[in-house]
Amino acid sequence: MITIYGSPRSSSGRCFWCLEEIGQTYDAKPLNFKEKEHKSRAYLKINPNGKAPTLTDDDFVIWESIAINFYLAETYKPELLGLDNKQHGLVLQWSLWGIAELQPPIIDTFIQLIFVPEERRDNGIIEKAMAKIPGLLKVLNDALEHKNYLVGDDFTLADLNVASIASLCSEIKFDLTAYKNIQTWLTQISERPAFKKYQKLC
Ligand SMILES: N[C@@H](CCC(=O)N[C@@H](CS)C(=O)NCC(=O)O)C(=O)O
Structure with missing residues (x-):
């Protein structure tokens, strides 16, 4: 199962777009920046930078929006x-x-x-x-x-x-x-x- 952490109206947007291009179902988890959810202990475990986006695919974790898009393309739509x-x-x-x-x-x-x-x-x-x-x-x-x-x-x-x-x-x-x-x-x-x-x- 693919999960994307972040908002479509941010650097994460290009990953949401890529997810739509590859046509896989995914779960979107917005992070509440006002509540500092991106700096929470739980989130820092998957992204030590405390920034969005982060993507998980089952137990695989990847951050940096461009790297995420390369991973998605290579895995699901290599063309x-x-x-x-x-x-x-x-x-x-x-x-x-x-x-x-x-x-x-x-x-x-x-x-x-x-x-x-x-x-x-x-x-x-x-x-x-x-x-x-x-x-x-x-x-x-x-x-x-x-x-x-x-x-x-x-x-x-x-x-x-x-x-x-x-x-x-x-x-x-x-x-x-x-x-x-x-x-x-x-x-x-x-x-x-x-x-x-x-x-x-x-
Ligand atoms: N180079 C990173 C930049 C990520 C980034 O700066 N994300 C912003 C949201 S657009 C963020 O999480 N800012 C929170 C912070 O810096 O505390 C990427 O492209 O993934």
């Missing part, structure tokens, strides 16, 4: 990892690029705009982060030139992991008009039945 070793390498490349390069400036801005009250907002953090985003989006936009998906001809975990981050641009009011390929790609991906099911959970 999400590409068709050969080269595609697999590129799926990993894009997933790591997403989490290590694209996510930090987007999340820094997101935290300031959504969670920090206006009077305590650090505009320096926002300016610095916002200045990094165009160069990163250009890399992504160029990679999608004349292509429907990032790797090969089909939807892979590269699309899922990177789109889970790029789609936050609308939340931080970053205008994607200059990045037509990204806009088209995000629109097309949002038509996926699994994505729609995940969105209904949010």
Whole structure:
């Protein structure tokens, strides 16, 4: 039995989306952050970082959202990892690029705009982060030139992991008009039945 700890409206969201893509039944266990449930002794036993998400599959435990998605794909829907070793390498490349390069400036801005009250907002953090985003989006936009998906001809975990981050641009009011390929790609991906099911959970 698969259990996911966390909320679909957080870093855990990409794991909920992946769970819908693989089509396995699962149990969702939200963590009450206000009550510090993620720092409880019981939760720290399965995730010593005290963060969400964590996934269990029977007695197997795994944390870090990107690693969770690789585990789910490899176990339940290997085609999400590409068709050969080269595609697999590129799926990993894009997933790591997403989490290590694209996510930090987007999340820094997101935290300031959504969670920090206006009077305590650090505009320096926002300016610095916002200045990094165009160069990163250009890399992504160029990679999608004349292509429907990032790797090969089909939807892979590269699309899922990177789109889970790029789609936050609308939340931080970053205008994607200059990045037509990204806009088209995000629109097309949002038509996926699994994505729609995940969105209904949010
Ligand atoms: N790199 C981790 C990040 C996990 C993370 O930062 N989760 C946040 C929720 S979006 C969390 O649990 N924060 C609680 C805390 O830091 O105390 C992943 O992708 O799984």
